[in-house]
């Protein structure tokens with residue numbers, strides 16, 4: 092039985108990981124997991140002593156840090172403010188977790204984002220070798236977090252993910268569910284026609300994390316869909332997958348959309364997962380279309396369960 096301590100397990104991405112792996116026995120790999128996932132109210136990652144006590148008592152094999160301040164727009168009002176919650180959680184929280192992992196010699200999987208980049212790389216998606224250059228405060232604080240994790244010296248895997256979408260998550264809407272719900276309700280939507288993104292089904296992210304926590308690997312990995320789309324194509328793919336009305340979808344220009352945002356978006360908001368696939372194999376991550384087919388299957392299965 093492997094023990095995994097999770098911070099941020101109530102969030103969009105962490106909750107899916109827990110759904111898939113809590114107390115399951117993976118027949119293929121002969122492993123099962125015991126997961127402890129305290130809420131922020133129980134273990135605040137700003138509190139070093141509580142983190143250390145939790146790690147010492149539970150004695151996990153691996154710690155996964157999904158915890159973050161993810162309100163990208165709101166973060167912009169805190170720009171440069173190291174006392175603000177965005178810096179505190181994304182940078183100092185990550186540092187606290189990493190230093191505790193170093194102290195107790197625990198492997199850390201730390202989740203990060205494509206927002207560490209500036210979104211100007213137009214010919215191919217960002218790889219692990221590309222130089223970060225964040226354009227908004229959220230991205231900047233996530234980059235500080237990555238740097239603190241590396242500097243801590245703990246055995247760490249930093250996993251950058253991009254546009255996670257989930258069949259279910261009540262607390263926060265992702266782009267896929269937003270498009271789906273609007274189209275189902277017969278409302279018109281606008282989608283950017285000239286931005287490139289690698290939207291990723293959170294089930295793929297969860298499976299990728301499982302593979303990484305079973306390996307001895309450390310370092311930086313990009314985990315995303317294996318091809319890219321524009322948000323306009325993504326909306327149309329959703330309409331097609333769910334047999335909904337295409338004519339409700341109209342294009343909007345990236346610059347026009349971005350102009351209204353407090354936090355600048357990335358025009359090329361995409362990741363390249365080749366390193367992950369080279370080391371862990373193909374078939375864990377999928378194309379956007381395959382990710383959406385799974386999204387539909389997951390929604391259909393849940394609807395059937397409710398009957």
Ligand SMILES: NC(=O)c1ccc[n+]([C@@H]2O[C@H](COP(=O)([O-])OP(=O)(O)OC[C@H]3O[C@@H](n4cnc5c(N)ncnc54)[C@H](OP(=O)(O)O)[C@@H]3O)[C@@H](O)[C@H]2O)c1
Pocket residue numbers: 098099100101102103104105129130131132134135136137156157158159160161180184202203204205233252253254255263
């Ligand atoms: N969602 C995206 O579009 C996206 C894209 C790229 C990368 N990411 C990255 O993926 C990771 C997970 O994101 P998400 O969308 O799942 O986040 P989320 O839904 O916003 O959830 C944030 C989580 O962080 C926890 N948290 C916040 N402050 C905390 C604190 N002081 N101490 C302990 N826990 C705290 C929250 O716990 P409570 O619920 O208990 O408050 C919650 O579980 C983050 O690292 C994020 O940067 C997300």
